[in-house]
Amino acid sequence: MADRKKILVPLVVLTLGILGAFGLVASRPEVQKAAKEILPPNVRVLEVQPQDIPVTVRSQGTVVPRTQVSLVSEVSGRIERVAPVFEAGGFVRHGQHLVWLDQRDYQVNLATQQASLAQAQVLLERERAEADLARREWDSLGRGGTPSPLVLRTPQMQEAQARVDAAEAAVQRAELDLERTIIRAPFTGRIRSKEVDRGGFVNRGTPIATIYSVDLAEIRLPIADSELAFLDGIEGRPRSQGPTVELRAEYAGEHRMWQGTIVRSEGEIDQETRMVTLIAAVNDPYGLNQPVAAPLGVGLFVNAEIEGKPITNAYRLPRRALRRDGQLLVTEDGRLHMREVRVVRSGEDWVIVDRGLEPGDQVVVSKLDVATEGMLVNPLPADEESLRFKSDERFGADALALETGQAIGETDGIAPATEDELPLASATDVDQ
Numbered sequence: 001m002a003d004r005k006k007i008l009v010p011l012v013v014l015t016l017g018i019l020g021a022f023g024l025v026a027s028r029p030e031v032q033k034a035a036k037e038i039l040p041p042n043v044r045v046l047e048v049q050p051q052d053i054p055v056t057v058r059s060q061g062t063v064v065p066r067t068q069v070s071l072v073s074e075v076s077g078r079i080e081r082v083a084p085v086f087e088a089g090g091f092v093r094h095g096q097h098l099v100w101l102d103q104r105d106y107q108v109n110l111a112t113q114q115a116s117l118a119q120a121q122v123l124l125e126r127e128r129a130e131a132d133l134a135r136r137e138w139d140s141l142g143r144g145g146t147p148s149p150l151v152l153r154t155p156q157m158q159e160a161q162a163r164v165d166a167a168e169a170a171v172q173r174a175e176l177d178l179e180r181t182i183i184r185a186p187f188t189g190r191i192r193s194k195e196v197d198r199g200g201f202v203n204r205g206t207p208i209a210t211i212y213s214v215d216l217a218e219i220r221l222p223i224a225d226s227e228l229a230f231l232d233g234i235e236g237r238p239r240s241q242g243p244t245v246e247l248r249a250e251y252a253g254e255h256r257m258w259q260g261t262i263v264r265s266e267g268e269i270d271q272e273t274r275m276v277t278l279i280a281a282v283n284d285p286y287g288l289n290q291p292v293a294a295p296l297g298v299g300l301f302v303n304a305e306i307e308g309k310p311i312t313n314a315y316r317l318p319r320r321a322l323r324r325d326g327q328l329l330v331t332e333d334g335r336l337h338m339r340e341v342r343v344v345r346s347g348e349d350w351v352i353v354d355r356g357l358e359p360g361d362q363v364v365v366s367k368l369d370v371a372t373e374g375m376l377v378n379p380l381p382a383d384e385e386s387l388r389f390k391s392d393e394r395f396g397a398d399a400l401a402l403e404t405g406q407a408i409g410e411t412d413g414i415a416p417a418t419e420d421e422l423p424l425a426s427a428t429d430v431d432q
Contacts, residue, residue, distance in 0.1 A: 040377050040378045042366075043331070043377045043380065044382040045331055045364055045365065046318075046363050048317065048363055049359050050313040050359055051314065053310055055308035055309065056306065056307065056308055057223055057227045057305075059221040060304065061280070061301075063217050063218070063297065063298050064217070064218055064220065065189075065213055065298050066213055066217065068212035068213075069186060069211060069212075070207050070210050071209045071210070072206060072208060073099075073180075073183065074205075075101065075177050075204055076201075077103075078101065078102045079101060079196060083096070083097055086194060087194065089191065091189075092185040092189060092191060094188045095184050095185060096185045101182070103181045106178040110175060110177075114174075117168055120164040120167040126160075127156045127157045130153055134152050134153055135147070189213045190298075192209075192211065192298075194209040194210075195207045195209060214284075214288060215283070216284075217296050217298065218279055219247065219280045220278075220279060221280055221304050222276070222277050225274055225276050231243055231309065242262040242264075243262045243307050244307045245304050246260075247302040248302060248303045248305070249303065251297075251300065259282070260280045261281055262278050263279055263280070266278075282296055311352055315353045316351075317350065317363060319346065319348070319350055320349075320367060326340070327339060327340060328341050328353070328363055329371055330361045330364065331379045336371055336372070336377055339356050339357065341355060364379075
C-alpha cells in the first residue's frame with residue numbers, strides 16, 4: 001500500500017500541473033498589435049532673403065617703383081666729389097647735385113670756343129662794312145640797275161654768318177659739356193644702387209647710379225580672368241576713379257595697411273596661367289609730403305584686397321548647406337525638396353548663390369547622411385553659431401569664382417563642413 005502511494009502522488013501532481021498550464025494558456029488575453037511610430041529627424045533651417053552682397057577680390061604682389069632709370073655720365077672726367085646723400089637708399093630731390101666731375105678741361109674748351117666766336121663775329125662785321133662800302137661805290141658811279149651778289153659781297157657775308165653760327169653752336173656745346181660735369185637727380189626719388197665714388201674716372205655713358213621715383217609706388221596684382229566679372233571696368237577710367245584696394249603686409253614686426261587704387265591692367269591674359277595683371281598705385285608711399293604710419297618700400301610683398309562690385313539679388317549661405325551633388329535641401333510643410341543652384345562665389349565656410357532659390361525658402365543647414373525627395377523632417381531654426389562665418393564678411397577670403405552659367409552640380413561639388421549640433425536620425429531609422 002505504501003509503495004502504491006509513492007507512485008500515485010507524483011502522477012497526480014504532474015497531472016494537475018499540466019491541466020493548470022492548459023488552463024492558463026486557454027485563458028490568456030489577446031495581444032493587440034500597434035503600428036510602429038517613426039519620428040522625423042530634426043534639421044536646422046535658415047529662411048533666406050535675397051540681398052546685395054559686397055565682394056572683395058584678393059591677390060598678392062610685390063611693390064615696384066613706377067619709374068626707375070640708370071643714371072649715366074654724359075661727359076668724361078675724374079670724380080672730384082659726391083653729395084652726402086649719394087648712397088644706396090638716399091632720398092634726392094629733383095635737380096639736386098649728386099656728383100661733380102673735374103671741370104678744368106671743359107672750362108678751357110669753353111674759353112677757346114668763346115674766342116673763336118668773337119673772331120667770327122669780327123669777320124662778319126668786317127664783311128658787312130665792305131658790303132656797305134661796295135653798295136655806296138656802285139651808287140656813286142651812277143651805273144644804275146641792280147648790282148650782282150658778288151659786287152655786294154653777299155656770298156662773303158653768308159660765309160661769315162655761317163662761321164658765327166658754327167662758333168655759337170660750339171660755345172653752346174662747350175657750355176653744355178661744362179654743365180654736364182655736375183650730375184643731377186632727374187626727379188625726386190631714392191637711390192637704389194651707386195656704381196662710382198669719389199676719385200674714380202668715368203667715360204661718356206658710364207653708369208653712375210640707379211634711381212627710382214618715390215611719388216608713386218605700383219603693385220602688380222595677378223587675378224584669374226573670371227574675377228574680372230566682379231570688378232568695375234578698369235580700362236578707360238581716370239586713375240583716381242578705379243576700384244580701391246587695401247594692401248596689407250607685416251613691416252617692422254607689425255601688421256600694416258595702405259590704401260591704393262587700381263589704375264590700369266596690363267591688357268593681356270597670360271597664356272600659361274590664364275591670369276590678368278592689374279596695376280595698383282599708392283601715392284606718396286614714403287610719406288615725403290604727409291606722414292604715414294609705415295613706408296611702403298620697394299620690394300615689399302603685400303596681400304591685396306580689391307573692392308569689387310556687389311552681387312545683386314543673391315543669397316549667402318553656410319557652406320555646410322551645399323551637398324556633394326551640388327544641390328541644396330529646402331523644407332516645405334515639413335518635407336524635404338532638392339534644389340539645383342548656381343554658386344557664383346565660395347569661401348572656407350560660405351557660398352553665394354544667385355540662382356535656384358526663392359525669397360523665403362527654408363534652406364537646410366544641417367548635414368543629412370541620407371535625404372530623399374519628400375522625406376518628412378522636423379525643421380528647427382538655425383542657431384547663431386552655425387551661421388557665423390570665419391571668412392571675411394565681404395566674402396573675399398579664399399574666394400573662388402566658378403564659371404558663369406555653370407551649376408555647381410556640373411563640377412565636383414563641395415562637401416558639407418561639420419555635423420549639426422542636434423542628434424539626427426541614423427540612416428537605418430530613415431530607411432524604416
